[in-house]
Amino acid sequence: MPRKELLSRRFEVKDSLEAIEFYFQKGWTDGLPVVPPTEDRIWEMLDYVKKEPDEIIGQIPVRRRVITAEKIAINAVMAGCLPAYMPVILAAVEALCDPAFSVHGPMTSTSGMGILLIINGPVIQDLDINAGENLFGPGRRANATLGRVIRLILMNVCGAIPGVLDRSVLGHPGKYSYCIAENESVSPWEPLHVEKGFPKEISTVTVFAGDAPHQVYNTLSRTPEGILTTLADVMGNLGRLTIHPNGEFVVVIGYEHMKRIAEAGWTKSDVRRFLAEKARRSIADIKRCGRMAGDITPEDEKTLYPIVQNLEDILVIAAGGSAGSVSACIPGWTGIEHSRSVTKPIIY
Amino acid sequence: MLDGIALEKKGIPSAVICTDAFIVTGKAMAAAHNAADYPFIIVKHPIASSTDEELTEQARMATPQVASMLQFGKF
Structure with a gap:
């Protein structure tokens, strides 16, 4: 079956470094350099989850924003994610757009909340998500880029621009990236997702608007x-x-x-x-x-x-x-x- | 902002009051709902820590604008 076309605008630049600077000039970053989202890289993301570019993954009616698979894939490339992270990102976006989470409030509020992702289940091992040392700190690609892609989606797709529709007075460092996993391999307790009614062998992402x-x-x-x-x-x-x-x-x-x-x-x-x-x-x-x-x-x-x-x-x-x-x-x-x-x- | 726009679209006269610190945000939300020129009344920020007297004064200043907006509508 022939692929659909990507719908986003194309920009011609000389090389990757120029692309990185171009993204800074456009205001399409979180303040850090991004990986340039070329067509091939975007398709790698989409193909991994077998999504067409125009498939709607979530909506924020109060802002009249639609989040398509293509926009998620673009921001996933920019954040430095691997294609294998896409299933986690899709689930996180679905969670963000759940009316019970009501993302418009916490992403706009002066209180400066971050969106914490808590990962449970076998995906922790499969994607090497950190549940241990330096839990909230740097050093692990999955945690760093999964948290980052959510912030980039909020900024680039949902309009959460500081001073406009993100009115955080202070914000906090977790607004760059905020992703942890539960240390199920050493914990004697029921993991969070089991407490919430999911089987242990299912993987989940929990979104939490947090300080x-x-x-x-x-x-x-x-x-x-x-x-x-x-x-x-x-x-x-x-x-x-x-x-x-x-x-x-x-x-x-x-x-x-x-x-x-x-x-x-x-x-x-x-x-x-x-x-x-x-x-x-x-x-x-x-x-x-x-x-x-x-x-x-x-x-x-x-x-x-x-x-x-x-x-x-x-x-x-x-x-x-x-x-x-x-x-x-x-x-x-x-x-x-x-x-x-x-x-x-x-x-x- | 959105409540005012939604009510107005249903034909119910509305007057939105916004503090000056949130003008940019209010306008951005109005634009997102195809109502970029939606007029609103601006009062001083902050509200939460104002005294009763300060709030009463702000309300007194805003009342004629509220009355005008409710009387003449916007769409």
Whole structure:
């Protein structure tokens, strides 16, 4: 069957270096050089997932934007992805365009959220996605380019241009790239996708509109209660985006903490229950910083306001390097009525 | 912005109020919905940390424009 034509405009340039500069001049990058998307490279991406250029993968009606396979392929080349990453990218775009995720809000908001991708299942091994050392940091092609392609798609296809339709006051480094995997090979717990109802042998991507990771250190405690009390304290900080208890959190339990917690017989459900119980602030604290109106009463000092109401709104992930007692919490964007995490299967 | 445009297209007179910090963003969203020239009322940023008195003053200033827009429509 003859191929369809690519629909995007062609630009003639002398060589790759000139192409890279051309993309900078056009404002089609995240500020870093891109791989020039030649026709051959774009077709390699499309052929890997057997997609025609004009196939619609997702839509953002509120912005009247349509995301086609061709536009995804172009940005995948630009980000430095391998064709084998395309199934993950397609699933991530489907998740972004799910009405429950409602990407328009977090990608426009002054709060500067990133789009965190959490990968689960056999695809982690197959694509060499980092779930261990330097989890959020540099060094692994799959993590770096999968996170990057999502940001490039948001900028180049969905209009998330800083100062226009991305109004982040500060943003955070995860807006360049924000992709992690759960360390299923060492975790004694059910992985995230299984908790969400997928079979273990299926691979998934979860999208989460998240703040930067807040690292939580506790090298001395040997108990789940001690470790998780420090985590709950960070979750409950008064400077998080919303003080109302209707938002999600991603909690990344680092390897040493995971071992201590699991050795005590605690499951992810136990972790969630403890965090939901402990992550609270007094009404007086909230009033003192002016984030709740009214005078402080003696009762306010004793009344504890929850950070999380529904246990399932704490997504617990086991990941990170093997040495060092570090975990992290990532507050989500406002409340789940505006945006909640979405998990989609990766078909490959 | 979109609520105003959508209501207006249904024939319901609307007046959109936007703070000056969001003019560019408001215009970009209006353009995305083929309403690049959609007029809106501009008030000072910020809103969230304004006092009741400051907000009342902003509302007093904006009210004649709101009335005018609701009366004369835009499409």
